[in-house]
Amino acid sequence: MPLLTAQQVTKRFGGLVAVNSLDFTLEQGSIVSVIGPNGAGKTTFFNCIAGFYKTDGGSISFDGTPINNLRPDQIAALRINRTYQNIRLFQNMSAIENVLVGQHRHLHTPWIASVLNTRGVREEEAAALDEARELLRYVGLQGRGDILAGKLPYGDQRRLEVARALATRPRLLLLDEPTAGMNPSEKQQMTAFIRRLRDDKGITILLIEHEMRVVMGISERITVLNYGEKLAEGTPREIQTDERVIEAYLGRSGSGDESAAQRAGGAAEPSAGAATTVTGA
Amino acid sequence: MTRALAGPGAATVAPRVAFDWRPVVRIGAIGGAVSLYLCLVGIVPVFNQRPLIIGVISLGQTALVLSLFATGFVATRKLTGTAGARFLAGGLAGGIAGAVLSALVLVGSVVPLRNVFLNASPELYDLLTFGLGTSGFWAPLVTGIALGALAGGFSLLRPRLRRSLYVGFLSVVIMGLFAGLIRTPLLSSPLENLARLLFAPEGLTPVGAVITFAVAVALNEYRRTNDLGRRYRAVPSDRRWTVIAPAAVVLSIAVLILPQTLGSFFAQVIAIVALYVMMGLGLNITLGLAGLLDLGFVAFFAVGAYTVGLLTSTGEYGIAQWSFWAAVPFAVFFAMLFGAFLGLPILGIRGDYLAIATMGFGEIIRILAGSDLLKPLLGGPRGITNIPKPFDVPPDHWLAGPNQIYYIALAGAALIAFIAWRLRGSHLGRAWLAIREDEDVAEATGINLVQTKLLAYILGAAFAGLGGAVFAALVGSIFASSIQLIVSINVVALIIVGGMGSIPGVVVGAIFLIGLPELFREFSEYRYLFYGFALIAMMRFRPEGLLPSRVTLRELHVAENEQPPDAAEGALVAQEEAG
Numbered sequence: 136m137p138l139l140t141a142q143q144v145t146k147r148f149g150g151l152v153a154v155n156s157l158d159f160t161l162e163q164g165s166i167v168s169v170i171g172p173n174g175a176g177k178t179t180f181f182n183c184i185a186g187f188y189k190t191d192g193g194s195i196s197f198d199g200t201p202i203n204n205l206r207p208d209q210i211a212a213l214r215i216n217r218t219y220q221n222i223r224l225f226q227n228m229s230a231i232e233n234v235l236v237g238q239h240r241h242l243h244t245p246w247i248a249s250v251l252n253t254r255g256v257r258e259e260e261a262a263a264l265d266e267a268r269e270l271l272r273y274v275g276l277q278g279r280g281d282i283l284a285g286k287l288p289y290g291d292q293r294r295l296e297v298a299r300a301l302a303t304r305p306r307l308l309l310l311d312e313p314t315a316g317m318n319p320s321e322k323q324q325m326t327a328f329i330r331r332l333r334d335d336k337g338i339t340i341l342l343i344e345h346e347m348r349v350v351m352g353i354s355e356r357i358t359v360l361n362y363g364e365k366l367a368e369g370t371p372r373e374i375q376t377d378e379r380v381i382e383a384y385l386g387r388s389g390s391g392d393e394s395a396a397q398r399a400g401g402a403a404e405p406s407a408g409a410a411t412t413v414t415g416a
Numbered sequence: 417m418t419r420a421l422a423g424p425g426a427a428t429v430a431p432r433v434a435f436d437w438r439p440v441v442r443i444g445a446i447g448g449a450v451s452l453y454l455c456l457v458g459i460v461p462v463f464n465q466r467p468l469i470i471g472v473i474s475l476g477q478t479a480l481v482l483s484l485f486a487t488g489f490v491a492t493r494k495l496t497g498t499a500g501a502r503f504l505a506g507g508l509a510g511g512i513a514g515a516v517l518s519a520l521v522l523v524g525s526v527v528p529l530r531n532v533f534l535n536a537s538p539e540l541y542d543l544l545t546f547g548l549g550t551s552g553f554w555a556p557l558v559t560g561i562a563l564g565a566l567a568g569g570f571s572l573l574r575p576r577l578r579r580s581l582y583v584g585f586l587s588v589v590i591m592g593l594f595a596g597l598i599r600t601p602l603l604s605s606p607l608e609n610l611a612r613l614l615f616a617p618e619g620l621t622p623v624g625a626v627i628t629f630a631v632a633v634a635l636n637e638y639r640r641t642n643d644l645g646r647r648y649r650a651v652p653s654d655r656r657w658t659v660i661a662p663a664a665v666v667l668s669i670a671v672l673i674l675p676q677t678l679g680s681f682f683a684q685v686i687a688i689v690a691l692y693v694m695m696g697l698g699l700n701i702t703l704g705l706a707g708l709l710d711l712g713f714v715a716f717f718a719v720g721a722y723t724v725g726l727l728t729s730t731g732e733y734g735i736a737q738w739s740f741w742a743a744v745p746f747a748v749f750f751a752m753l754f755g756a757f758l759g760l761p762i763l764g765i766r767g768d769y770l771a772i773a774t775m776g777f778g779e780i781i782r783i784l785a786g787s788d789l790l791k792p793l794l795g796g797p798r799g800i801t802n803i804p805k806p807f808d809v810p811p812d813h814w815l816a817g818p819n820q821i822y823y824i825a826l827a828g829a830a831l832i833a834f835i836a837w838r839l840r841g842s843h844l845g846r847a848w849l850a851i852r853e854d855e856d857v858a859e860a861t862g863i864n865l866v867q868t869k870l871l872a873y874i875l876g877a878a879f880a881g882l883g884g885a886v887f888a889a890l891v892g893s894i895f896a897s898s899i900q901l902i903v904s905i906n907v908v909a910l911i912i913v914g915g916m917g918s919i920p921g922v923v924v925g926a927i928f929l930i931g932l933p934e935l936f937r938e939f940s941e942y943r944y945l946f947y948g949f950a951l952i953a954m955m956r957f958r959p960e961g962l963l964p965s966r967v968t969l970r971e972l973h974v975a976e977n978e979q980p981p982d983a984a985e986g987a988l989v990a991q992e993e994a995g
Contacts, residue, residue: 185860211862225853228846235843236850240862242843246871249842250835256842263843303862 136199138163138307138339139184143193144203146179146363153179155363156193161307166333166340168350170374171360172383177343178220180360181309184341185217186210197307212240216300217309220343222292226285230276230295233284234267237302267302274298274328290321297328301336308332310342314349322346326353351375359383440491440505444512444564447487452516454479455544458535459942464543466938467619468592475619476543478589480517481563487513488564492571502568510564517544517556525550576640580633587632592620597935601678671826675819683822687890689931690825691883695907696914696922697829697836698879703908704917705845706872707852709771712778714903715758716751716877718785720884721894722794723747724803728888731802733795740806744885751881752874759873763866766855778904786896799895803888821890828886829923832879836919839875848872849917906930909947913954915961924962 139161146154154176161167169177182188184195186207195203202210216237225233242263244256271280274294279287284295293313300308313329314322326349332338344350350357351371359366359374361383367374374380454460464476473481491509492502521541523529529536538549545552570578591598595615602611614624639645651659675683695717702708727736727743736743762773784790786797794800807820815823839845847868850858859865888894906929914925928950933943954961 187856187860206865207856207860208862208864211860216862217860219857223854223857225850225857227853228849232846232849236846236858236863237861239843239847239850244843246839246842246844246875249844250838252838260843299861 137161139195139197139341141180141184141193141195144180144183144190144195145192146176146183146188147191153363154183154190154360157360157363157365159358159365161339161341164333164337164339165355166329166342166353167356167358168354169341169343169358169360170345170347170350171366175360176363177360178311179363181217181311181341181343184210185215185309208240211303214304214306215309216303216305216307218293218296218300218311218313220311220315222289222296224284224292224295224299226283228284229281230284230287230291230298231264231267231271231280233295233299234270234280234302235263237299238263238266240303270298270301273301289316293317293325297332301332301338305338307339307341310340310344312343312345314344314346322349325349329353437505437508440509441512443491444487444509445516447483447490447509447513448516450487451480451483451513452520454483455517455520455540456533456535457942457945459945460543461535461537461540462939462941464539467616468589469625470616470619470621472622472625475592478592480544484510484513484560484563485567485570487560488567489571491564492568495571499572502571503565504568506568506571507561507565510567511557511561513564514557514560517560518553521545521550521553521556525553580636583636584629584633588620588625588628591628592625593936595619595624597678597682601682605677672823675822676814680818684818684890685931685934687818687822687825687886688934689926690822690829691887691890692907692910692926692930693829693923694825694832694883694886695880695903696910696926697832697919698876698883699907700836700876700911700917700919700922701839701848701879702872702876704911704922705840705848705852706869707848708869708872709767709774709908710873710876711771711775711901711904711908712758712781713774713876713880713907714899714901715778715781716754716880717884717887717903718781718894718899719751719754719877720747720881721888721898722785722800722884723750723881724885724888725800725894726794729800729803731800733793733800734802740804740885740889744882747885748878748881751877751884754881755874755877756870758877759870763869775901775904778899778901782896782899782901785899794896797896799893799898800888801893803892803894805892806889818890821886825886825890828882832882833919833923836879840917840919844868844871852917909951913951913962915964918961918963918965921961921963921965928962 137160139159141157141159144154144157144159145152157176157180159180169180171177179188183190183203186202186205186209190203193203194201197210197213197215200213202213202215205213225236228236242259244253244259248256268277268280271277274297276287276291276294276298279291284292287295297310297313310329314325317325329340329342330353333340342353354371356369357371357374358368359377359380366383367377367380369377460476460479462476463479464474466475467473468475468478488506488510492506495502495505520529520536521544524536524541541550542548545555548555570581573581596618599611599615599617602608602615605611614621614627616624620628648656648659674686695713698716699710699713702710702713724740724743724747726734727738727746728734728740730737758774758777762770762777765773785794788796790796805817805820806824807815809815809820811817847858847863850861850863851865851868855865887898891898910925910929911922912925913929914921914923929947933940933947
């Protein structure tokens with residue numbers, strides 16, 4: 136049985152259909168990428184899974200449980216967690232406190248016990264701190280735990296977001312453009328790191344990514360979205376040779392479909408670069 | 417180097433190094449406007465009633481001297497030019513400011529300004545002209561030039577010397593302000609002669625001023641040469657208690673004997689400060705930690721106060737005549753109940769809308785309390801009176817009157833500070849902070865928003881309810897008119913001034929915004945003027961508050977020896993190679 140199943144998922148914003156009758160399945164333990172031109176509905180789809188948006192139609196189920204009517208914290212409790220396209224850390228908290236917030240769900244002592252500082256609280260806090268330190272080490276942030284999250288350099292903030300998500304002990308991790316704004320060597324490190332997450336911790340990974348080198352290198356399957364609809368699905372090799380995908384990225388030559396070409400070409404740097412990589416790879 | 421090239425003479429005669437006079441004139445004009453404002457709004461004449469150094473200078477004169485001197489100092493501060501240029505700029509700016517005051521005297525001698533500005537009186541002109549009357553209209557101009565030039569000279573001093581002088585003068589002003597308050601209790605102590613030497617009934621004696629100045633400068637120099645701050649920081653964290661513990665003991669003894677030595681007026685002021693500390697710590701949970709701006713916070717205070725009133729009053733509206741101690745748990749409980757009751761419907765509201773909604777709740781409670789509808793129950797505008805004191809002691813007992821409230825309020829504030837501190841460090845405290853930082857992400861990280869926000873309201877309300885209970889016992893009565901919107905705003909302001917989310921910040925904020933105005937009741941007319949000025953200055957120069965909360969070090973005390981921060985860079989690479 137697939138870990139995540141989406142059936143006929145639709146999300147509208149006024150007249151705009153951001154995600155249109157999307158069917159999608161995700162196998163346990165796989166690494167799957169969602170790609171597509173800017174505005175294709177990738178992040179909207181993520182937000183539907185994570186509970187940020189209520190879907191306007193269709194259903195999403197995780198490990199057999201329907202989740203499309205749950206609140207984000209309930210979805211987190213089912214062990215789905217995510218990172219964000221524009222890094223969203225708790226900026227005025229220290230790095231290690233960010234990770235500790237991720238563990239919030241596992242800390243059960245009532246507030247009155249915290250006030251009395253009972254032995255249970257002390258032990259729970261000590262264990263939580265140990266785990267948080269371990270997570271910081273795992274993402275390569277040891278020694279920086281006491282720095283305010285907002286003051287960390289960009290790359291460290293991306294890692295800290297992953298550490299915070301890992302602190303919730305997710306089974307499914309949604310990564311929204313994890314390598315955005317990184318240089319090639321950092322991208323390579325992040326790719327290897329994502330693969331390790333799956334291999335070491337058995338976390339299923341769904342990512343949105345523009346950088347084709349990363350996508351092709353890491354994904355076992357790829358789903359291509361365009362105008363909120365699924366354009367193609369398959370292994371990296373199948374996607375690279377798919378006529379419709381190349382068309383969506385480059386536009387249909389000579390057919391007068393200017394807008395598609397403009398959208399692919401005029402979109403921000405990543406997708407323009409992506410277009411060349413798709414054909415060139 | 418510039419000074420060597422162009423001597424003082426060269427600069428005054430022909431300022432070759434382009435002397436930019438425009439900012440100087442602008443600062444002079446601003447200084448003049450400030451001085452004029454101080455005079456016309458009545459601060460100078462009113463403060464003139466009160467001496468700073470007896471027979472030498474009054475508070476009003478101090479204000480004028482300071483504004484003229486500051487004008488000159490600010491004008492020279494950004495100047496990089498020669499010594500002469502500095503004197504010139506200071507004198508020019510001070511002169512312009514002085515000229516404005518001269519103009520006031522001149523105009524005032526011709527036009528009956530008093531019809532419009534009540535404070536433009538002959539007494540003010542006499543003050544400005546050193547008793548020469550309107551014919552001495554030139555006096556402020558000359559004084560301005562002299563003080564401005566003096567400030568120019570002051571800016572030439574070495575920073576360290578300047579700082580010492582600055583500390584000395586500031587100490588004299590502060591001691592002068594508090595002289596009367598300190599003197600009274602000292603007169604009945606073994607230090608009586610010292611008190612008579614240093615302090616007049618109001619203000620310092622000239623000898624006292626000189627001694628204060630000398631002691632302040634000496635202490636400042638001692639602190640600097642020995643660098644006490646660094647020496648304290650050098651103490652390892654597990655040994656710091658050897659420094660802190662004696663200080664804490666001395667402080668607690670001082671706190672305990674304070675009402676006995678300084679008299680009950682001080683005790684009452686501190687009790688009021690402690691009340692606001694309780695409310696401040698309560699709102700610090702909802703606003704400072706969870707980021708929920710509640711402008712109706714006084715409602716919970718009211719619930720606590722009315723509960724104690726109803727349960728303990730021996731007057732006509734009392735229903736139980738319980739003791740204060742039996743009523744307090746109920747006061748806190750009902751406040752919490754109201755916190756939940758008010759919190760539930762507004763949980764989904766964010767930001768500005770939340771502020772407006774909570775303000776509405778606060779007003780509803782105030783109007784209800786004073787309404788005819790609840791008059792049979794709460795006494796309407798006449799309120800509940802005859803609330804007994806917590807300890808029933810004879811009037812000559814050391815716990816009599818406001819003294820016992822002082823101890824109760826302090827104990828309450830200390831208890832609440834302790835609870836707030838523990839909560840801040842708990843996982844609940846972290847969840848609140850996360851909600852303040854980014855509500856959506858906090859929820860996606862697994863925090864139940866409804867539960868967590870509601871707890872913030874309930875606990876915040878509990879603290880305010882305790883404050884209200886103590887207030888009812890302090891005053892002995894509770895009226896609808898005590899539940900003003902301004903109380904809520906005061907509490908918000910003291911949190912902002914102290915530093916959002918910081919527990920010591922709440923205490924400092926309450927001392928500054930509540931304690932000081934209470935101590936200087938005679939200037940209460942200008943209370944909100946200073947209040948507004950202080951708030952604007954805070955927002956402009958120190959928006960993080962007086963004592964912002966600091967990051968608690970959580971990682972390093974275990975991991976500091978393992979790897980230096982730089983090594984972390986390689987970690988991902990290492991992982992990559994391994995994987």
